[in-house]
Amino acid sequence: MHDIKSIRDNPQAFDAALKRRGLAPLSATLLAIDEKRRAAILVSEQAQARRNAASKEIGEAKKAKDEARANKLMAEVAELKTTMPELELAAKRADEQLANELAAIPNLPFDDVPEGTDEHGNVQRHVYGKIRNYAFTPKPHDDLGDALGYMDFEAAAKLSGARFVVLKKGLARLERAIGQFMLDLHTGEHGYTEVNPPLLVRNDVMFGTGQLPKFEDDQFWAIKGELLAAPDERLKTERLGLIPTAEVSLTNLVRESIVDEKELPMRLTALTPCFRAEAGAAGRDTRGMIRQHQFTKVELVSIATPETSRDEHERMLSCAEEVLRRLDLHYRVMTLCSGDMGFSAQKTYDIEVWMPGQGEGGAYREISSCSVCGDFQARRMDARYRASDGKPRFVHTLNGSGTAVGRALIAVMETYQQQGGSIAVPDVLQPYMGGIKVIEHDK
Structure with missing residues (x-):
């Protein structure tokens, strides 16, 4: 606001x-x-x-x-x-x-944000690692999962429709392992506090982080009672929204409050299911697990002072990057241009991981987005801190994926695939897999 x-x-x-x-x-x-x-x-x-x-x-x-x-x-x-x-x-x-x-007006970009109208105006910041060479043509994750018998889109469609998936056996455990690894890294080494937040939130909570009113149709809603017919009365309906990201729950933990400056920066993380209607993504990424209505994500949120928020943004980016470095995945970091940033952001870094099975010869796909929002969300939530002079001021908020677990699963599957379709388990994940080093079809 x-x-x-x-x-x-x-x-x-x-x-x-x-x-x-x-x-x-x-x-x-x-x-x-x-x-x-x-x-x-x-x-x-x-x-x-x-x-x-x-x-x-x-x-x-x-x-x-x-x-x-x-x-x-x-x-x-x-x-x-x-x-x-x-x-x-x-x-x-x-x-x-x-x-x-x-x-209804989005946040204003920092002066150092690149000019541009869409993703073509984004600027590469740096690259980690190199594209791997394979002695065979890498397959996309859905082909790998189908051949293993552990990734079932047809069963999911019978249950819930398109853009859902059922994971089984080794792949179900691998996804769980990735999420647990990320949580342990962020809480054990990066100083984030783990939170298990509600997945259903009120309208004013969605408003606080910018999902309402502009992106109402992008959310899933649990309606209590009858839905009022008139469009201008929709927000008056007694309902709860399924979170599109744990950013919504975590950031709003400081809503309508004044925290002590000594408590800042407040660093929070959560591993949750996320739900997105993807109303504006018709026809995009319809194959595989790239764009799902339900997915799992580890979220990072920081509540900071105005003086430290930009440094906190750089720190958050490095925390998200460390996940991919430990998994030894090739990626690049992009600074989003002014026309491609999210509604609440002042500046955003996207981490794009290399997926060798995507398209012809592989492609970069977003796996994390780290944004600094200034006091934009704080004004919507009335979230403040009491400075050393005793005066209350609005906090600054930041959020980032640390990272998207489903897309990390895809990246691991495609990067670590072996001749014949088995998946090697990265070293850092093996302790979470009960020592399993290779995921292969049951014989």
Whole structure:
């Protein structure tokens, strides 16, 4: 959420940043709404002040036995009692109008974010490792899983429809092992606190991290009672949303609170199922496990001060990278351009892992996205910290995949595949696999 005072102080800078996001100037519209809002609030406050003053004057007039003046003042107070609810409603509506407009505007990019309109404007930051050479043509993960008999999309479709999968035996255990390895690394070596959060959250929690109102159709909803028919009443329905990422639950742990500065940075991690309707991804990545409605992910969240948030962003990236380094997977880090960042981000790094079985000759696919959001989410959640001077200030929030477990499974399968279709288990995962070193078809 943006601060209207900041927009009022520097509308040109706000519009220039929106332009980098590919949006038209909005400051004039917002400031006009704000002027109307402030005028309505002023009129309402003046009416309240006059009512208070008149009520006091009535007592003085009666004390002075000036009945004519007392009657006149009582008539004025009676009229104010009639008009004040309308004035208060007008002020409330103007305030809601401004809040709704601000809620739909994405965060503004940092000056060092590359210019661009889509993924073609992203800039490579660095690369780790090299593409492996194989004595055979690498297969995609779904072919490998099907041949092993441990990856079943048809059974999943009977249960839930498209974009679901049933994993069995060695692959089910391998996915579990990857998630446990990531949690142990982040909690044991990177200083994150493990959390087991709710998977179902309220509307205002979705709003806090930016899923609402703009991305309502991208979420899955558990409706309690009847769904109201009118579109503008959908948010009033008693419902809970399935989290698209544990970022939603973890970040909102500090909502509507003031934490002590000594508690920051607060570093949290969770391994959870995630649910995405993928409403805007029709026809994309329909094969295999790349884009699923349900997937598992380890999430990293940091709550930091404004002074440390950018350094925390670099640290978070290194924590996510370490997962892939320990798995010895080839990857690259991309700095997303201004037009390709997520709604709440000021700056984002994507980690793209090399998957040798994708497309013709392999391809990079996103496996982690690490973003710094400034106070954008904190304003939506009313999340603050008490600084050393005693004054409450908004925290800065950061989030990152540490990493997507399903895509890590795909990368391991395709990278560690062997002639004949078996999968070698990376060394760091073998302790989580009961010593199993190779996943192969039961004979």
